[in-house]
Amino acid sequence: MTTSIGFIGTGVMGKSMARHLMEAGHELHIFTRTKNKAAELLDAGAVWQESIASLAQNVDIVISIVGYPSDVEDIYLGENGIIANAKQGTYLIDMTTSDPILAETIFHAAKKRRLHSLDAPVSGGDIGAQNGTLTIMVGGQNEDFLQVEPILALMGENIVLQGPAGAGQHTKMANQITIASNMIGVSEAIIYAKKAGLDPVRVLKSISAGAAGSWSLSNLAPRMIKGDSDPGFYIKHFIKDMKIALSNAKNLGIQTPGLALSLELYEVLAEKGLEDRGTQALIKWFEGELS
Template identity: 50%
Template sequence: MAPNLAIQKRVGFIGLGIMGQHMAGHILAGGYELHVNSRTRAKADALVERGAIWYESPGEVAATSDILITIVGYPVDVESIYLEPGGILDRARPGAVLIDMTTSSPSLAERIAKAASLRGMMALDAPVSGGDIGAREAKLAIMAGGDETAFSQVLPVLRLIGSNVVHMGQAGTGQHTKMANQIAIASTMIAVSESISYATRVGLNPDLTLDVLGTGAASSFLLNGLGRKMVRQDFAPGFFVHHFAKDIGIALNEAKRINLDLPGLALAQKMYERLLANGFGEEGTQALYRIYNRLHWSE
């Protein structure tokens, strides 16, 4: 009889933001013993009420977990919780599989994987795409880099939160794949904002226009999903502007390293930096629409 992984494996989850809360909830619902930590204790309350166990630090979660998942804000946060004294690598047990799902730098993912290997652990970089909706519906795309054996071991857990879970190659390739994803999104967000702004300015019914465009060659999740939010001037975050600006910066640094010019991404960076400068960093990426229509603009 095959072992019951849900009984055998204790899963740690660090980072309970817009996406992390849903992701951790799916793992808990899947029957795994869940150990959690987040910068804000209150974000764990609903999960604790359902049976999750709270710990005061990432290191404490690592010490009790067979599989550890992290999804935090910035590369500096990843580096801190993994590499600082008393952190994850100091306290995780040999044989543990560490999975960072933060969008972070490929070189940092490689450093963590190497450090984990020296301590008898395995590490994956496995960023996700799909935003809050994908997290809520367990339909995230998960792009993983690192040891293939480790990937196989944790695949049952990853399938609880993602509908498309792919092993991309060695350490760092998950992050490189996410960079390619963010590059595609950046220029598409410009295109969607411009399309809807044009339609509105010439007097078209924007909802009717989206009904047509959304079934043709221009159809995409961004047009059909975030385009509708632009029309309603709904800028509530599914993915924060400040996090997307961070991702663009990582991608441009990687492009510079490989001597690749990405003018579309460079333009998107300037536009998202304008949003940040005007105080819209906590809004969703669809707030780019503000620039074209001077919505509540301070400049």
């Protein structure tokens, strides 16, 4: 069954995610602040909308994956935003990593206008987006989740409803807290292997298959070794995520020293002009390339 889907945000991950929807035969409408970033999708048959309002008025499902919570707030809650302009019964799926409290606010605002809102942040980076294998963490009502699950399945494989509105974002915070400390460990391991005179590629063969194994070790460590810092996930966005996680951890009354240290190191990279590089560029801090 063909569904009209509006997609907002065609960056490193969004472009691939939107392409999967088109390839499945759905009618795709696009709005993004920079039109040329959507050129490939438009050439492939996507429909360009001149504004968020016009997009929301012409589709049955709206999917967004933008940069920051402030962007999410603007596109959903603004006077010319999605909630004010969407048809009753439209499903709203925000896949941005954002603040759980904002997700709850959007849910309640949407419900007042008889719209169905879910927060559904993702993990898996550019590789997961390209392969349609993203992990998708969902917050919202079960009946709404069941309606859009087939659409989510076109973009990901591990799709779990975590609880009510905001639960998807809280789960993503747990994900980012895990990655934050792990990236330090991966960087330190590579530097240790090099200093010990080992071939780091060969070392990875052993440790990635053992108890130290992780997605970051398997997918980002090879990029670190090659000196490839092209973004699968931007440092600037990871810093945003870690700040949201720290704020929520504080509200929950818990200590997250690993997260705090990782944020400190990544902020050094950003200050050195690397905010638009991939998170694997953390290795540069350990290599002493930032002085």
